[in-house]
Amino acid sequence: MQYVRTENLVIGTKIARPVYNKDGVLWYNIGVKVDQTMIERMKKLNMYGTYVLDPAEPAPPITDAELDFDRFQSVQTYAVDEILSAVVKGHTPDHKKFEDLIDLIYHRYCFMTKSMTFNQCLRSENDFISKHSLNVTILTALLAGHMGVDNKEKKYLLEAALFHDIGKLLAPKEILHKQEKLSELELEKMHQAILNGFNMMTSDYAYPAGVRRYLLQLSRDLCNRLPNYSHYDQELLPGTKIIMVADIYDTLTAIRPYKSPVSAYSALKIIRNEPAKYDEKTVDALTECIAILPSGSYVLLSNGEQAIVVRENPKRITRPVVLGLASNSLYDLSLKVVHDEIRIVDSIMTPDNRQRISKELVAKYVEEAKHNQ
DSSP states (O other), X not given: OEEEEGGGOOTTOBBXXXXXXXTOOEEEOTTOBOOXXXXXXXXXXXXXXEEEOXXXXXXXXXXXXXXXXXXXXXXXXXXXXXXXXXXXXXXXXXXXHHHHHHHHHHHHHTXXXXXXXXXXXXXXXXXXXXXXXXXXXXXXXXXXXXXTOOHHHHHHHHXXXXXXXXXXXXXOHHHHXXXXXXXXXXXXXXXXXXXXXXXXXHTOTTSOXXXXXXXXXXXXXXXXXXXXXXXXXXXXXXXXXXHHHHHHXXXXXXXXXXXXXXXXXXXXXXXXXXXXTSOHHHHXXXXXXXXXXXXXXXXXXXXXXXXXXXXXOSSSTTSOEEEETTTOOEEETTSHHHHTTOOXXXXXXXXXXXXXXXXXXXXXXXXXXXXXX
């Protein structure tokens, strides 16, 4: 599987991800061959590119839940882009569309009782802020629901999450889209744009005070982390902590054509290594909302062996039961005697950040391993 920009697609190759229009109608499913009509349609959708399968590569297994999430992200990104663009231009976004989007995310994700596989969507220069804002809002909804945030407060929190990164749209495009490391001057301009975005939102009384207070805290938190800016004494609200954890998780795991994402497992380790910045209870909630090491995912073990997660461990997600591919042995990492010798170093992602082994195949491998032991 490889990522190919729209203008470089070769007729006859097969796509590895479904393509939806702005209304969520499936245009092309996985495995459909590229033709000129597909290319023209993708250009009209401003799609930067898509994943295609290698000639002999089978289509990856994708669950119905993953397909549904794919569709949801594809459709709602257009809605988020419309809302953010209107605000940046000084207009009031369509009230009904805005409320409908918040209500949709609220009802869909604030009351989930099971962890979900949070597949990332590829981002381009045209949509990475919109997709990031959408994902952070979804993650915020999951965390707020799991942590028992008051229902009215959840709505304020989701609106704040949607607007938390709007200042980047005020930054010069040559800085916003630069692929190399930003210079000190460019970083200063970026930080100022982000702060300008916060100031724009917090001074607009069209938005409830409950929304603006979260954005004000995020603004002050950024100032506290920057030299040459006023510093503030503040005790972060639980909702502010939620947005911060949702933001860093999505930032680390985001897929871009020029930047390799960090695995969910590595992202979790990075976040945990900054307890002063990211609230421990909120990070714990994230591990319960998101399938960090789902059954069927590849991992690299400390003994150098690659393995497949065959049974998750809800209580200690970093210590599941895995099947070593070289030894064909089952390792129960929840057992201290095993974990003292073998640990998970990282998860191994597929090119589009998905697990590759189906549950049926996992079960088959486990039976074979048990038979050989």
